[in-house]
Amino acid sequence: MLEILKYPNTRLREISKPVEAFDSDLHEYLDELAKAMYSQNGIGLAAPQVGTLNRLFVIDVTPQLEEGDPNRKRYEFINPVLSDGAGKTAIEEACLSVPGIVEKVSRKEEISIQYQDRNGKQRQLRASGILSVAIQHENDHLDGILFIDRLSPLKRKLVKRRLKRDLQL
Ligand code: CO
Numbered sequence: 001m002l003e004i005l006k007y008p009n010t011r012l013r014e015i016s017k018p019v020e021a022f023d024s025d026l027h028e029y030l031d032e033l034a035k036a037m038y039s040q041n042g043i044g045l046a047a048p049q050v051g052t053l054n055r056l057f058v059i060d061v062t063p064q065l066e067e068g069d070p071n072r073k074r075y076e077f078i079n080p081v082l083s084d085g086a087g088k089t090a091i092e093e094a095c096l097s098v099p100g101i102v103e104k105v106s107r108k109e110e111i112s113i114q115y116q117d118r119n120g121k122q123r124q125l126r127a128s129g130i131l132s133v134a135i136q137h138e139n140d141h142l143d144g145i146l147f148i149d150r151l152s153p154l155k156r157k158l159v160k161r162r163l164k165r166d167l168q169l
Contacts, residue, residue: 002036002050007098007163013144016046016053019078022120030076030118034058042096044134046141049097055079057138061130075131080115082139091133093147100166101159105150107136 005011019026029052037045037058046057056078065072087109094102110128113135117123127135137147148159163169 001039002032004036004040004045004049004096005051006167007146007148008169009097011051011053012048012097012141012146014048014053015144016048016055016142019054019056019116022078022116022118026078027118030056030058034060034074034076037096038063040096043130044138045096046138048141048144055142057141059131059134059138061134076118077113077115077135077138078117078120080113080135080139080142082111082113082136084110084112086110089129089133091130093133093137095137095147097141098146098148098163101148101163103148103151103155103159105133105137105147107133111135113139 033045033047033050036050041063043061043063044057044059047054058074058076060074062072085108088106089109090104090106092102093105109132110126111132112124112126114122114124140147148156151159
């Protein structure tokens, strides 16, 4: 099982590089990433969270549905580019790399995402609600940004103090 890196690991702060090879190694890696996400009851996981600096992430905002349910949807976004953000939302977010912290983060309500699928095919999606928020959260990871960075300065200070205590840093 892939190991999920935790704050304040400096690898989480690096900028990931575009994916160039859409081969069986990539497919295997995407499956491993999804497996790690499900094992920790996450709804999204980005490559840098397991220490590999590739511009990709997996998302499944329907983990409560049974395997095989037609409404179950696992997304794989490779080399994503976000655009056309509209509206505002703030829902409680958590992150497998920032254990124990749940905070509301200000985000766009809707966004468009251009990306490649596991075979390198260009695709586009307009997302809203929790999927939109998950995409923005995971996309931040590719640029070394954590959701706690997007909190107000005061909140961020409190959260960092709590992490320092809980993780015994
Ligand atoms: Co995260």
